[in-house]
Amino acid sequence: xxxxxxxxxxxxxxxxxxxxxxxxxxxxxxxxxxxxxxxxxxxxxxxxxxxxxxxxxxxxxxxxxxxxxxxxxxxxxxxxxxxxxxxxxxxxxxxxxxxxxxxxxxxxxxxxxxxxxxxxxxxxxxxxxxxxxxxxxxxxxxxxxxxxxxxxxxxxxxxxxxxxxxxxxxxxxxxxxxxxxxxxxxxxxxxxxxxxxxxxxxxxxxxxxxxxxxxxxxxxxxxxxxxxxxxxxxxxxxxxxxxxxxxxxxxxxxxxxxxxxxxxxxxxxxxxxxxxxxxxxxxxxxxxxxxxxxxxxxxxxxxxxxxxxxxxxxxxxxxxxxxxxxxxxxxxxxxxxxxxxxxxxxxxxxxxxxxxxxxxxxxxxxxxxxxxxxxxxxxxxxxxxxxxxxxxxxxxxxxxxxxxxxxxxxxxxxxxxxxxxxxxxxxxxxxxxxxxxxxx
Amino acid sequence: xxxxxxxxxxxxxxxxxxxxxxxxxxxxxxxxxxxxxxxxxxxxxxxxxxxxxxxxxxxxxxxxxxxxxxxxxxxxxxxxxxxxxxxxxxxxxxxxxxxxxxxxxxxxxxxxxxxxxxxxxxxxxxxxxxxxxxxxxxxxxxxxxxxxxxxxxxxxxxxxxxxxxxxxxxxxxxxxxxxxxxxxxxxxxxxxxxxxxxxxxxxxxxxxxxxxxxxxxxxxxxxxxxxxxxxxxxxxxxxxxxxxxxxxxxxxxxxxxxxxxxxxxxxxxxxxxxxxxxxxxxxxxxxxxxxxxxxxxxxxxxxxxxxxxxxxxxxxxxxxxxxxxxxxxxxxxxxxxxxxxxxxxxxxxxxxxxxxxxxxxxxxxxxxxxxxxxxxxxxxxxxxxxxxxxxxxxxxxxxxxxxxxxxxxxxxxxxxxxxxxxxxxxxxxxxxxxxxxxxx
Numbered sequence: 077x078x079x080x081x082x083x084x085x086x087x088x089x090x091x092x093x094x095x096x097x098x099x100x101x102x103x104x105x106x107x108x109x110x111x112x113x114x115x116x117x118x119x120x121x122x123x124x125x126x127x128x129x130x131x132x133x134x135x136x137x138x139x140x141x142x143x144x145x146x147x148x149x150x151x152x153x154x155x156x157x158x159x160x161x162x163x164x165x166x167x168x169x170x171x172x173x174x175x176x177x178x179x180x181x182x183x184x185x186x187x188x189x190x191x192x193x194x195x196x197x198x199x200x201x202x203x204x205x206x207x208x209x210x211x212x213x214x215x216x217x218x219x220x221x222x223x224x225x226x227x228x229x230x231x232x233x234x235x236x237x238x239x240x241x242x243x244x245x246x247x248x249x250x251x252x253x254x255x256x257x258x259x260x261x262x263x264x265x266x267x268x269x270x271x272x273x274x275x276x277x278x279x280x281x282x283x284x285x286x287x288x289x290x291x292x293x294x295x296x297x298x299x300x301x302x303x304x305x306x307x308x309x310x311x312x313x314x315x316x317x318x319x320x321x322x323x324x325x326x327x328x329x330x331x332x333x334x335x336x337x338x339x340x341x342x343x344x345x346x347x348x349x350x351x352x353x354x355x356x357x358x359x360x361x362x363x364x365x366x367x368x369x370x371x372x373x374x375x376x377x378x379x380x381x382x383x384x385x386x387x388x389x390x391x392x393x394x395x396x397x398x399x400x401x402x403x404x405x406x407x408x409x410x411x412x413x414x415x416x417x418x419x420x421x422x423x424x425x426x427x428x429x430x431x432x433x434x435x436x437x438x439x440x441x442x443x444x445x446x447x448x449x450x451x452x453x454x455x456x457x458x459x460x461x462x463x464x465x466x467x468x469x470x471x472x473x474x475x476x477x478x479x480x481x482x483x484x485x486x487x488x489x490x491x492x493x494x495x496x497x498x499x500x501x502x503x504x505x506x507x508x509x510x511x512x513x514x515x516x
Numbered sequence: 517x518x519x520x521x522x523x524x525x526x527x528x529x530x531x532x533x534x535x536x537x538x539x540x541x542x543x544x545x546x547x548x549x550x551x552x553x554x555x556x557x558x559x560x561x562x563x564x565x566x567x568x569x570x571x572x573x574x575x576x577x578x579x580x581x582x583x584x585x586x587x588x589x590x591x592x593x594x595x596x597x598x599x600x601x602x603x604x605x606x607x608x609x610x611x612x613x614x615x616x617x618x619x620x621x622x623x624x625x626x627x628x629x630x631x632x633x634x635x636x637x638x639x640x641x642x643x644x645x646x647x648x649x650x651x652x653x654x655x656x657x658x659x660x661x662x663x664x665x666x667x668x669x670x671x672x673x674x675x676x677x678x679x680x681x682x683x684x685x686x687x688x689x690x691x692x693x694x695x696x697x698x699x700x701x702x703x704x705x706x707x708x709x710x711x712x713x714x715x716x717x718x719x720x721x722x723x724x725x726x727x728x729x730x731x732x733x734x735x736x737x738x739x740x741x742x743x744x745x746x747x748x749x750x751x752x753x754x755x756x757x758x759x760x761x762x763x764x765x766x767x768x769x770x771x772x773x774x775x776x777x778x779x780x781x782x783x784x785x786x787x788x789x790x791x792x793x794x795x796x797x798x799x800x801x802x803x804x805x806x807x808x809x810x811x812x813x814x815x816x817x818x819x820x821x822x823x824x825x826x827x828x829x830x831x832x833x834x835x836x837x838x839x840x841x842x843x844x845x846x847x848x849x850x851x852x853x854x855x856x857x858x859x860x861x862x863x864x865x866x867x868x869x870x871x872x873x874x875x876x877x878x879x880x881x882x883x884x885x886x887x888x889x890x891x892x893x894x895x896x897x898x899x900x901x902x903x904x905x906x907x908x909x910x911x912x913x914x915x916x917x918x919x920x921x922x923x924x925x926x927x928x929x930x931x932x933x934x935x936x937x938x939x940x941x942x943x944x945x946x947x948x949x950x951x952x953x954x955x956x
Contacts, residue, residue: 223884339817414539
């Protein structure tokens with residue numbers, strides 16, 4: 077969808093107008109203007125209180141419904157190939173009128189009610205209106221139906237160092253919808269995994285077909301909102317979508333090879349893992365840890381998730397014992413509290429080259445142990461020789477913050493809680509089934 | 517257990533000795549010494565490389581097993597009423613020898629293998645060896661069997677602003693065990709909820725009896741390690757405990773009124789909620805939000821947890837519509853994106869005084885909305901008139917960090933993810949059943 081990669085953008089809004097429900101407000105307008113400054117192309121700003129000709133490949137509109145329709149037509153006449161309609165509050169009739177404009181002029185429309193709009197970090201495009209909402213460039217792309225969930229995902233991604241390629245807030249989906257974006261993300265070389273927040277889709281059959289094709293190429297993870305009757309009722313007024321029955325979505329997602337998750341946190345955690353690590357072919361995991369309790373909890377979570385604790389081969393044990401007689405090669409592997417980077421590297425290399433092991437969860441705790449920041453290097457070095465998936469756990473809040481960046485830069489997903497690492501491994505395993513056509 | 521509230525502490529260690537498995541090391545010794553400086557009482561340090569008489573109500577020992585036993589006897593002879601044995605690596609025989617010392621001298625022993633030892637924030641006592649491990653004083657106390665899990669809980673509590681009263685690392689439990697500490701915490705006026713990490717208990721029957729008595733007074737939450745065969749095997753070598761079968765623990769925990777949780781994150785989240793908020797009597801929850809998607813996800817999670825979305829009364833709707841005609845009183849309640857503190861206060865007061873509502877989940881998103889830091893005041897004001905439980909969600913990573921402290925200071929548990937708020941409410945509900953004798 078080249079329309080979403082403009083070389084010029086025009087923002088259309090008002091420095092005086094306020095409309096509560098649809099969110100038109102001077103602060104909103106000024107906020108978008110500030111975030112657009114990073115765009116690597118031409119930017120024009122039209123304040124309708126003192127109107128000028130709205131020229132731009134892409135028009136971003138933040139006005140009440142009636143005025144938005146007028147200005148959309150003006151922008152389209154002036155050559156816009158895409159319109160991002162941020163503000164909402166459109167009636168069914170107004171949405172239909174917007175659709176007629178799309179059909180007449182042939183531009184692509186994101187929204188209305190897309191609120192935060194569209195982000196493409198490769199060209200510095202960001203139509204969000206809040207301050208401090210610029211994500212790092214990176215391998216994950218999102219499609220979200222709700223401004224609120226999207227903003228939460230984005231803010232969390234920024235604070236957890238999860239890099240973003242593209243981020244679309246689809247809102248009422250009068251034109252551009254999940255299928256369009258799935259196809260666009262499939263072709264984006266910067267996107268390695270796709271996360272979605274879905275309330276409803278227009279055409280279930282067609283969505284499943286498109287998603288099936290995309291999920292063969294790249295992992296697709298989805299959080300479904302409106303599973304309960306109460307949530308579904310709210311969704312119908314929220315983004316003008318009919319939230320389908322939960323059972324139907326469950327079956328459709330499986331058919332489409334989409335990995336379903338239960339929460340915003342899971343959506344971010346698993347999508348990022350899938351973007352960084354290869355699928356887990358097989359179920360046999362090793363847990364390699366410098367600490368007992370968290371390793372025990374990881375083993376418990378592995379079994380609970382239906383994965384398996386690998387039986388480490390006697391050859392591997394012999395190799396390791398040659399250098400480290402104190403390290404027990406019973407899985408979970410106890411590296412002892414004074415394990416340094418070198419010991420991690422040697423033991424991990426041995427464990428990851430063991431034919432009985434399909435992937436590894438590494439736990440390197442700092443407090444209650446002697447693990448230091450630089451010991452991360454040893455863990456990272458061990459990964460250069462393997463194509464099996466590895467995820468890391470740094471138990472504890474501040475220690476995780478301290479080491480997070482180094483793991484992420486090396487392409488290793490990192491979590492604070494052993495259960496989150498297992499959830500990521502489970503997603504990597506489910507995606508291996510998708511790739512093999514066995515996810516049913 | 518007055519022995520654990522000393523007026524003087526003596527630390528016994530070595531500035532030269534290294535023993536890998538049990539963790540004796542000069543850096544360990546020096547670390548404990550540094551953390552003990554905050555103790556509000558007399559402190560003595562005995563370096564056994566240049567020994568002096570070890571005088572103190574409480575002795576903290578960080579030496580290899582044989583030497584520890586010698587010095588424990590010396591400390592006891594010199595009047596110690598409590599010994600915290602940090603280092604581990606004791607054989608069964610050595611543990612039995614330690615037990616004989618306990619019986620002969622009558623001191624209370626924490627450990628061996630307690631690693632991080634014991635914390636009592638009310639007297640500034642902290643025997644942990646890592647830097648930066650000082651928690652805020654507060655209403656939660658923990659009993660943990662594993663140095664690693666305990667350190668992770670502590671580090672997370674510090675980074676999330678969860679205040680601690682007491683924190684015991686029980687290790688091999690040769691003397692002081694879960695039951696002793698449950699009783700001590702039950703009597704501690706500073707403790708309002710108790711969190712446990714348990715691998716195994718010595719006497720199941722007795723543990724259930726003690727826990728039942730304590731859980732009638734204060735909420736007790738437990739994370740059980742060693743649920744799987746693989747985890748259990750590892751636990752047996754980890755803290756010299758026999759991890760019981762998972763089914764037996766499940767039944768025992770229910771009988772004891774202990775709320776079981778599946779992860780470290782859940783342990784911290786739910787224990788803190790139980791410390792700050794009253795039980796949820798009833799299942800009918802209101803979700804009050806300035807944003808659609810996260811409210812929909814909260815409603816979904818409420819239903820999935822077996823709780824219910826309240827039907828808000830028409831009287832309440834009329835009251836609110838008098839002032840805020842745009843606010844929909846269908847649950848989840850849509851406050852609209854421009855909701856400020858005043859609107860939150862008025863709507864929440866109306867919703868919380870509704871006889872159909874047993875508790876409320878408040879969602880105040882910043883990004884994609886117009887909620888500002890000072891608007892927190894309105895939410896907090898609304899709580900002064902209710903005795904129903906309320907938990908808050910600030911979706912997103914950095915925004916949560918920005919508002920966290922203000923909620924916690926006002927006694928409101930706060931989470932980043934709607935599903936975590938629902939998990940907390942579920943624990944508050946389960947505890948109401950414990951209090952009513954209906955938790956079976």
